[in-house]
Amino acid sequence: MKIIADENMPNAEALFSHLGQVTLVNGRTLTAEQVKDADVLLVRSVTKVTSQLLAGSKVRFVGSATIGVDHIDLPYLKHSGIDFTSAPGCNAEAVADYVFSGLSHLFMTKGLPWLSKKIGIVGYGNVGRTVYQRFLKLGCEVCVFDPYQASSAQANTVNFVSLAEVLSCGVISLHAPLTNTGDYPTQGMIGANELALLSAGSIIVSAGRGGVIDEEALMQRHKELKHDLHLIMDVWAGEPSINPNLLSIVDIATPHIAGYSKQGREKGTLMVYQGLCRHLGIPLDNLPIKQPLSLGWVSTLSVKASDCKEEVLARAIQAVYDLARDDARLRFKYREKNDSSTFDWLRKHYVERDELNTCQVISLNTDQNVMLAAVGFLAPK
Numbered sequence: 001m002k003i004i005a006d007e008n009m010p011n012a013e014a015l016f017s018h019l020g021q022v023t024l025v026n027g028r029t030l031t032a033e034q035v036k037d038a039d040v041l042l043v044r045s046v047t048k049v050t051s052q053l054l055a056g057s058k059v060r061f062v063g064s065a066t067i068g069v070d071h072i073d074l075p076y077l078k079h080s081g082i083d084f085t086s087a088p089g090c091n092a093e094a095v096a097d098y099v100f101s102g103l104s105h106l107f108m109t110k111g112l113p114w115l116s117k118k119i120g121i122v123g124y125g126n127v128g129r130t131v132y133q134r135f136l137k138l139g140c141e142v143c144v145f146d147p148y149q150a151s152s153a154q155a156n157t158v159n160f161v162s163l164a165e166v167l168s169c170g171v172i173s174l175h176a177p178l179t180n181t182g183d184y185p186t187q188g189m190i191g192a193n194e195l196a197l198l199s200a201g202s203i204i205v206s207a208g209r210g211g212v213i214d215e216e217a218l219m220q221r222h223k224e225l226k227h228d229l230h231l232i233m234d235v236w237a238g239e240p241s242i243n244p245n246l247l248s249i250v251d252i253a254t255p256h257i258a259g260y261s262k263q264g265r266e267k268g269t270l271m272v273y274q275g276l277c278r279h280l281g282i283p284l285d286n287l288p289i290k291q292p293l294s295l296g297w298v299s300t301l302s303v304k305a306s307d308c309k310e311e312v313l314a315r316a317i318q319a320v321y322d323l324a325r326d327d328a329r330l331r332f333k334y335r336e337k338n339d340s341s342t343f344d345w346l347r348k349h350y351v352e353r354d355e356l357n358t359c360q361v362i363s364l365n366t367d368q369n370v371m372l373a374a375v376g377f378l379a380p381k
């Protein structure tokens with residue numbers, strides 16, 4: 001069996017090579033010629049899996065080691081009888097860590113408090129739910145817009161509101177998929193009319209998909225609010241290009257790495273491996289590698305007691321993941337070479353981080369340990 005796999009899929013050779021001959025490829029530049037003899041195609045979000053790539057090929061199984069599936073033509077796969085697996089939720093914890101590291105950065109550099117602000121979330125899936133629960137446990141007032149989930153069984157226990165209400169919040173965190181169909185398509189969903197609802201001083205975290213916000217309208221609103229709008233941006237409409245004008249006004253710019261924890265990426269490969277085994281009818285009880293998920297950085301770090309909760313949280317979070325590091329690397333590299341290859345270079349050479357849930361941070365003030373567990377750290381035993 002011939003297996004084509006994206007070279008940025010951790011553990012791909014170790015997990016898949018007992019099933020067939022694994023060839024690692026650059027997913028961004030993958031061609032129909034490269035896949036035509038393959039039986040299995042394993043991709044990440046940068047490969048557009050469409051009829052142009054697969055028509056006439058032998059591929060019978062596609063796996064994407066990602067949460068988002070906007071790069072996959074699912075109706076085409078179904079119509080062609082090609083089995084498909086993705087990795088729902090694999091890096092949800094990593095994205096939640098990104099959100100809290102972003103807010104911590106704004107607190108430490110601009111003194112912006114966030115615990116007292118009303119929090120609005122767009123999308124209540126694996127990521128939105130994780131972020132929502134962390135804010136709730138921290139005692140924040142949180143609301144969420146998700147028209148598909150609002151009528152579900154959980155509707156009574158979750159504070160579902162309108163998009164307008166979410167956009168009036170002090171912190172707005174975007175976690176909807178990129179869609180062009182259905183009753184509530186998200187492509188361009190946050191345009192000029194929606195951005196007009198933002199108040200001065202608000203914070204937007206954009207770590208879903210770039211096309212959800214209209215970037216021109218966002219820059220215009222930033223100007224109207226006299227730059228009193230704080231932006232943490234991981235995803236961009238023109239990836240792998242970034243609009244340089246937008247880059248110049250955002251507080252944090254990262255190259256689509258919100259989900260790039262070590263464990264999140266490994267979980268993505270593992271879930272696709274499990275999907276392929278199911279497709280082939282192979283039992284799942286015997287993994288070819290002993291440690292498919294890194295144990296991470298399990299250690300104890302003492303945080304100095306402080307009255308300021310945001311400061312305690314920031315010191316603990318930044319010890320594990322300070323996203324200012326990713327922002328600095330991006331800006332430095334773009335100054336050296338401002339073209340779209342820089343985006344993929346940064347992603348390929350990403351210094352992976354562990355998830356907060358693999359780290360334990362002990363505060364001298366025991367009340368603060370509850371807060372540290374709420375934000376995602378491993379709780380003390």
Ligand SMILES: NC(=O)C1=CN([C@@H]2O[C@H](COP(=O)(O)OP(=O)(O)OC[C@H]3O[C@@H](n4cnc5c(N)ncnc54)[C@H](O)[C@@H]3O)[C@@H](O)[C@H]2O)C=CC1
Pocket residue numbers: 067068069088089091092095122123124125126127128129145146147148149175176177178179184185186189207208209234235256257258259260
């Ligand atoms: N920046 C990054 O590295 C990462 C980005 N993502 C992106 O985040 C998205 C969300 O991830 P998950 O929560 O795990 O996906 P999910 O599929 O579990 O949930 C998506 C949720 O969004 C809701 N939704 C759909 N259309 C909506 C609309 N118009 N308005 C509000 N909500 C809407 C759905 O009902 C669903 O509850 C992914 O589709 C992916 O594009 C995911 C992982 C990493």
Ligand SMILES: O=C(O)C(=O)[C@H](O)COP(=O)(O)O
Pocket residue numbers: 008043044045046065066067068069091256258259260
């Ligand atoms: O899981 C998703 O959805 C993502 O956005 C991925 O974390 C993005 O990573 P790549 O697949 O582009 O490496």
